[in-house]
Amino acid sequence: MRRDPPHVKECAIQRLITAAILLPLVILFTLKATAFQFSLLIFLIALAGLDEFYRMTLPTRRGEGRIAAVAGACAVFTVFSGNPIVPLMTFTALVLGFALIALFRLKEIPQAAADSALVLMGFLYVPFLLSHLIMIRMLPHGIPWLFLIMVIVMTGDSAAYYVGSAFGKTKLYPAVSPKKSVEGSLGGLAGSVAGAFVAKAIFFPELTPFDCVATALVLGVLGQLGDLFESLIKRSCGVKDSGVIFPGHGGILDRLDSILFAGPAAFYYAYFLLR
Structure with a gap:
């Protein structure tokens, strides 16, 4: 069984601690602000x-x-x-x-x-x-839409990581991001669809099954492309992370690269189809 180097485990622990602190604060602020x-x-x-x-x-x-x-x-x-x-x-x-x-x-x-x-x-x-x-x-239902974006992106990222780690063999775009795989990307889209249905069941009942699938696939694909685009910028500039503001996570852009691409698509979908 392969064992991760100590620095990889330390980074993973930092990521978990940072996420455990920041995520509840973001959720609470979005609800109350x-x-x-x-x-x-x-x-x-x-x-x-x-x-x-x-x-x-x-x-x-x-x-x-x-x-x-x-x-x-x-x-x-x-x-x-x-x-x-x-x-x-x-x-x-x-x-x-x-x-x-x-x-x-x-x-x-x-x-x-x-x-x-x-x-x-x-x-x-x-x-x-x-x-x-x-x-x-x-927008009407603006807060649920913000949470839907978060859920679609986060479940997609998590699913892509675990599916890619377990089954990834075919490189997705090795020139820009050598660790990403086609299998991980498809797993990420499946995770995004599952996340959208969970969101419908918990806090966004106004979504139809079609909305869940459509938003998950569109936002999921754009989120992955946003991740790749930021990786392209970092590789072009010769840096590993955009910053160091979040321990274990890198910078602001490292955390928002998917949402930067997915957010506008969510707005136009909500504005034109679900107003």
């Missing part, structure tokens, strides 16, 4: 996530990265305006403002295109995608 208080949490998450993104992708531009992180995180509050022009105007201002910063940095023209693209990519990847969680919170 108002929509605006919830948006404050998303603002802090976006701020930390953007800072991690710029630390990885633009390590030599820490000053500009911090300014961009604060500016981009503040954009999540625009969803409260009730006017779609306000978020559009805000992101337009971000694009133009940081394009002008790059324009007048004359001594570093060779890097201008790549650096500018990464700054603007950060705005879209973190605060823009995360702002969909605030919009979900403001």
Whole structure:
């Protein structure tokens, strides 16, 4: 029987302790917080996530990265305006403002295109995608939808890990994530479907069986793709984790990579089909 090295066991224990502390706090806060208080949490998450993104992708531009992180995180509050022009105007201002910063940095023209693209990519990847969680919170049944996303992603991750560990033979995308397997991915989707039906039975009876299967498959696939995309960014930047804020779990982006892709799909499904 294979035995895990001591550092692997220690990391697993750290992950369990961190999850045991954070998960109940997130659940309690989501249940009790108002929509605006919830948006404050998303603002802090976006701020930390953007800072991690710029630390990885633009390590030599820490000053500009911090300014961009604060500016981009503040954009999540625009969803409260009730006017779609306000978020559009805000992101337009971000694009133009940081394009002008790059324009007048004359001594570093060779890097201008790549650096500018990464700054603007950060705005879209973190605060823009995360702002969909605030919009979900403001929908009818918004809180159950937030919990449904969590359940689908978490059960999918757990099932993918255990199925992949036990039966994984066919590599899914070895160039980006060598440990992931096709068997684990399919097991993860099955786990997501099971999680959606559990959610229907416990706290979201308004879902139909079709909704359970459809949301689980769409969010499950997108969640796995979000995980792979963040792995691609980390591999491109030569880092193992996006940060160290959570012992055993890495950084904010390491924990939210799946939700960043799954959250917007959940919002549009709820907005157009279940209002």
